[in-house]
Amino acid sequence: MDAxxxxxxxxxxxxxxxxxxxxxxxxxxxxxxxxxxxxxxxEAARAVGRATFAPSASVEHVIGVTGSPGAGKSTLVDxxxxxxxxxxxxxxxxxxxxxxxxxxxxxxxxxxxMQDHALDRGVFIRSMASRGHQGGLALAAxxxxxxxxxxxMPVVLVETVGVGQVExxxxxxxxxxxxxxxxxxxxxVQASKAGLLEVADVFVVNKADREGAAExxxxxxxxxxxxxxxxxxxxxxxxxxxxxxxxxxxWRPPVLLATATTGEGTDAVWSAVTAHRAHLVAAGELERRRxxxxxxxxxxxxxxxxxxxxxxxxxxxxxxxVRAELLARRVDPYEAAARLLDR
Amino acid sequence: MDAxxxxxxxxxxxxxxxxxxxxxxxxxxxxxxxxxxxxxxxEAARAVGRATFAPSASVEHVIGVTGSPGAGKSTLVDxxxxxxxxxxxxxxxxxxxxxxxxxxxxxxxxxxxMQDHALDRGVFIRSMASRGHQGGLALAAxxxxxxxxxxxMPVVLVETVGVGQVExxxxxxxxxxxxxxxxxxxxxVQASKAGLLEVADVFVVNKADREGAAExxxxxxxxxxxxxxxxxxxxxxxxxxxxxxxxxxxWRPPVLLATATTGEGTDAVWSAVTAHRAHLVAAGELERRRxxxxxxxxxxxxxxxxxxxxxxxxxxxxxxxVRAELLARRVDPYEAAARLLDR
Numbered sequence: 001m002d003a004x005x006x007x008x009x010x011x012x013x014x015x016x017x018x019x020x021x022x023x024x025x026x027x028x029x030x031x032x033x034x035x036x037x038x039x040x041x042x043e044a045a046r047a048v049g050r051a052t053f054a055p056s057a058s059v060e061h062v063i064g065v066t067g068s069p070g071a072g073k074s075t076l077v078d079x080x081x082x083x084x085x086x087x088x089x090x091x092x093x094x095x096x097x098x099x100x101x102x103x104x105x106x107x108x109x110x111x112x113x114m115q116d117h118a119l120d121r122g123v124f125i126r127s128m129a130s131r132g133h134q135g136g137l138a139l140a141a142x143x144x145x146x147x148x149x150x151x152x153m154p155v156v157l158v159e160t161v162g163v164g165q166v167e168x169x170x171x172x173x174x175x176x177x178x179x180x181x182x183x184x185x186x187x188x189v190q191a192s193k194a195g196l197l198e199v200a201d202v203f204v205v206n207k208a209d210r211e212g213a214a215e216x217x218x219x220x221x222x223x224x225x226x227x228x229x230x231x232x233x234x235x236x237x238x239x240x241x242x243x244x245x246x247x248x249x250x251w252r253p254p255v256l257l258a259t260a261t262t263g264e265g266t267d268a269v270w271s272a273v274t275a276h277r278a279h280l281v282a283a284g285e286l287e288r289r290r291x292x293x294x295x296x297x298x299x300x301x302x303x304x305x306x307x308x309x310x311x312x313x314x315x316x317x318x319x320x321x322v323r324a325e326l327l328a329r330r331v332d333p334y335e336a337a338a339r340l341l342d343r
Numbered sequence: 344m345d346a347x348x349x350x351x352x353x354x355x356x357x358x359x360x361x362x363x364x365x366x367x368x369x370x371x372x373x374x375x376x377x378x379x380x381x382x383x384x385x386e387a388a389r390a391v392g393r394a395t396f397a398p399s400a401s402v403e404h405v406i407g408v409t410g411s412p413g414a415g416k417s418t419l420v421d422x423x424x425x426x427x428x429x430x431x432x433x434x435x436x437x438x439x440x441x442x443x444x445x446x447x448x449x450x451x452x453x454x455x456x457m458q459d460h461a462l463d464r465g466v467f468i469r470s471m472a473s474r475g476h477q478g479g480l481a482l483a484a485x486x487x488x489x490x491x492x493x494x495x496m497p498v499v500l501v502e503t504v505g506v507g508q509v510e511x512x513x514x515x516x517x518x519x520x521x522x523x524x525x526x527x528x529x530x531x532v533q534a535s536k537a538g539l540l541e542v543a544d545v546f547v548v549n550k551a552d553r554e555g556a557a558e559x560x561x562x563x564x565x566x567x568x569x570x571x572x573x574x575x576x577x578x579x580x581x582x583x584x585x586x587x588x589x590x591x592x593x594w595r596p597p598v599l600l601a602t603a604t605t606g607e608g609t610d611a612v613w614s615a616v617t618a619h620r621a622h623l624v625a626a627g628e629l630e631r632r633r634x635x636x637x638x639x640x641x642x643x644x645x646x647x648x649x650x651x652x653x654x655x656x657x658x659x660x661x662x663x664x665v666r667a668e669l670l671a672r673r674v675d676p677y678e679a680a681a682r683l684l685d686r
Contacts, residue, residue, distance in 0.1 A: 046677055053675035069411055142676075291670050298669060299653055301680040306649035310642055326641055327634050332396035333485075334389055337644040 016047040023151040028124065031151050035126050038143045049143055052150035059149035060089075061277050064174030065159045066196065071180040072206040075260035076269070077159050081123055083270035084155045090122040092148030096141060096160045096170055124153060139304055141170050142297050173293050175286060176276045178202045178269065181220070183212035197223060200253050202272045208257035208265060220255045251279050313340055359390040366494040371467065374494050378469050381486045392486055395493035402492035403432075404620050407517030408502045409539065414523040415549040418603035419612070420502050424466055426613035427498045433465040435491030439484060439503045439513055467496060482647055484513050485640050516636050518629060519619045521545045521612065524563070526555035540566060543596050545615045551600035551608060563598045594622050656683055 014022065014030075016037065022030035034052075037044045063080070065073050077093060084091040128140060141158065148156050160170050179200035203224075205216045254272050258265030280286040313319050319340065326336040357365065357373075359380070365373035377395075380387045406423070408416050420436060427434040471483060484501065491499050503513050522543035546567075548559045597615050601608030623629040656662050662683065669679040 049675050049677055054672055294669055294676060295666060298665075298676040298679045298683075301676050302653045302684055303646065303650045305680060305684060306653070307646045310645045310649070322641075323638060326637055329397055332392050333637060333641040333644050334392055336641045337648060340641075341645055341648060 016044070016051045019048075020051050020150060026121065028121070031124055031147070032126070034147045034151070035128075035144055038147055039128060039140050041140070045143065048147065052143075052146045058154070059145065059156060060154040061176065061273075062145055062156050062158065062174045063273055064170070064177040064199075065157060065180065066161070066177065066199075067180030067204075067206075068182070069161055071182050072260050073159050073180050076178075076180055076204060076206060076258070076266065077157055079260050079263055079266035080157060080270060080273070083267065084157075085120065085122055089155050090153050091124075091155045091157060092145075092151075092153035093123070093125040093157045093159065094141065094144050094148070095125070095127045096158065124148065124151075138169055139297075139300055142173065142293065173296070175280060175289060176201045176273050178204060178273060180204045180206050181216060182207045183210045183216045201251065201276045202269065203253055203255040204269055205255065205257050206260050209259045209262075213257055217255045217257060224253060224255070251276065251283075310340075359387070359394045362391075363394050363493060369464065371464070374467055374490070375469070377490045377494070378471075378487055381490055382471060382483050384483070388486065391490065395486075395489045401497070402488065402499060403497040404519065404616075405488055405499045405501065405517045406616055407513070407520040407542075408500060408523065409504070409520065409542075410523030410547075410549075411525070412504055414525050415603050416502050416523050419521075419523055419547065419549060419601070419609065420500055422603050422606055422609035423500060423613060423616070426610065427500075428463065428465055432498050433496050434467075434498045434500060435488075435494075435496035436466070436468040436500045436502065437484065437487055437491070438468070438470045439501065467491065467494075481512055482640075482643055485516065485636065516639070518623060518632060519544045519616050521547060521616060523547045523549050524559060525550045526553045526559045544594065544619045545612065546596055546598040547612055548598065548600050549603050552602045552605075556600055560598045560600060567596060567598070594619065594626075653683075 014033075016034065019030045019034050019037075023034060034048055037048050039045075065077050065080070067073050074095070077095075081091055081093065126144070128144060145156050145158065158170065158174055177199045179196045179202070181203065183205060203220050205213050205220070207213070256265060256268050256272060258269055260266055277286070280289065322331070322336050322339050325331045325339075326333065331339065359377065362373045362377050362380075366377060377391055380391050382388075408420050408423070410416050417438070420438075424434055424436065469487070471487060488499050488501065501513065501517055520542045522539045522545070524546065526548060546563050548556050548563070550556070599608060599611050599615060601612055603609055620629070623632065665674070665679050665682050668674045668682075669676065674682065
């Protein structure tokens with residue numbers, strides 16, 4: 001009907017292969033469209049997934065940046081973007097926020113700050129907020145990383161709030177995970193309680209111009225020391241014996257002081273991140289980590305499919321019958337589940 | 344062999360019904376043993392679940408307390424325990440921490456503070472840290488609440504770190520959810536981003552003796568105003584039309600200032616919590632929320648069972664074949680999942 005379809009309408013009509021071609025040719029709207037398809041799930045997401053899977057092997061470095069709310073992750077990501085760009089590479093950024101109807105709104109100040117890079121065509125930033133079922137974020141994130149890799153971003157930064165099971169899982173699913181804390185014993189303790197010691201490859205004590213930064217660094221180093229003496233507690237890839245390896249050269253996560261707002265110390269963070277990648281390659285760990293991630297992703301997909309099957313049971317006559325028994329407290333949730341599954 | 348078994352050994356030999364009897368008779372070790380069985384899962388947990396399911400209908404009030412790390416949740420919980428005890432009721436407390444190998448260790452300062460109540464036999468405090476698979480916490484929490492109810496605790500407090508999908512889910516699975524923030528715009532914004540506006544029944548701006556408390560209260564009220572004008576964005580139980588209800592008396596979450604360390608304002612928090620329960624009863628919502636929770640729990644159990652089936656596939660010949668195809672990047676994780684499930 002429309003004589004002149006808008007660019008969005010044009011994108012909407014193209015299939016994933018066409019979108020991928022356009023995205024590779026530099027059409028930014030096409031990248032956004034591919035990511036929207038992935039986020040939405042379903043058949044179109046599957047087609048994007050198939051189209052971007054093989055080329056994803058070419059992603060050079062996936063870097064997770066995580067830490068407590070307010071630790072200054074976005075500002076640090078800003079600095080890392082600049083470092084990647086200074087090296088001549090293009091970079092994709094996924095900012096993963098917990099589900100909230102407000103995530104898209106005006107209060108999302110940190111996303112706005114990142115728009116310093118809005119005019120740089122070598123940077124693509126996307127904020128992902130899963131409004132779907134639990135596990136949605138964990139499923140969509142690796143696919144979105146593959147899209148960014150497939151359209152020509154060799155470096156992908158993934159920023160998550162590092163508190164919570166799903167968020168720690170996403171953050172840990174990177175080649176290199178940077179954990180950001182702020183001065184003060186509380187933040188280090190909370191990072192430890194949230195399981196971030198175990199996933200950290202590089203620690204950054206951000207806002208290091210504040211009081212207590214040196215103490216926080218020392219505390220973290222002490223905790224890492226403790227973790228190293230706790231067999232199996234912390235991730236120590238290079239000492240792994242999987243695959244017959246028993247490499248004595250373990251990676252010890254460095255603890256760096258930085259002030260992302262001024263840029264102080266952020267070059268050293270970038271150096272540590274690239275050094276960690278070099279270590280993974282030398283230790284034969286990069287590929288192993290990626291393989292483990294693929295298998296974990298497949299398992300998550302299987303569980304997601306089965307969960308959908310469970311939801312599809314709802315509304316059926318058998319479901320209504322069991323539901324009534326449950327609500328009358330005649331069967332407990334386990335017995336009710338068994339009655340629905342053991343048919 | 345042992346002539347004199349220790350109390351723990353005696354507990355270990357008793358079945359759930361016997362443990363329940365002992366727990367009801369005031370034997371605290373038996374309560375701990377029942378909770379350990381629930382946390383561990385498996386057949387013994389099922390037996391405990393069956394034994395405690397029907398009596399759980401008698402729990403009077405499940406209160407969730409959640410908020411950012413460092414917001415002072417544990418100290419506020421301490422004050423709420425005192426308020427419950429002043430009213431003559433016994434109270435159970437579940438402190439749910441994200442998985443960490445250190446949770447049981449010396450750095451868990453907030454658990455130690457709660458030991459103010461350690462000598463009060465009307466208070467039972469338990470720290471739960473799931474080291475198991477994702478979803479483990481969400482599954483174990485409602486069962487643990489039922490154990491506490493069944494052994495005679497009419498009031499149960501559940502404290503969680505309110506950042507992260509799973510944690511928000513657990514916090515929201517209470518009759519009344521208290522969200523704790525500290526002065527400063529950042530904390531309110533983060534609460535909103537984490538989805539806490541949607542689950543809050545009572546807001547507490549804790550550490551109200553600090554600068555900015557009044558502003559934070561005003562900001563939260565403005566956000567709640569915004570949420571109220573967003574249909575479907577915030578939880579507004581009493582305006583729900585489920586079951587033909589269209590009650591005009593909606594609950595508007597109060598925003599209260601408190602300083603838990605001194606006790607300033609915490610009586611008003613307790614009053615708001617009990618007023619919220621009275622509102623739920625008057626609006627016919629208490630039972631409806633509990634029914635929704637039971638159904639959600641049954642679904643989670645089903646998904647957990649299916650996930651276990653998925654893990655059991657591993658190691659099989661078919662799994663190894665598909666795994667090899669995946670790692671060779673010949674099939675993507677979705678196709679691999681389909682090959683394993685569509686047999």
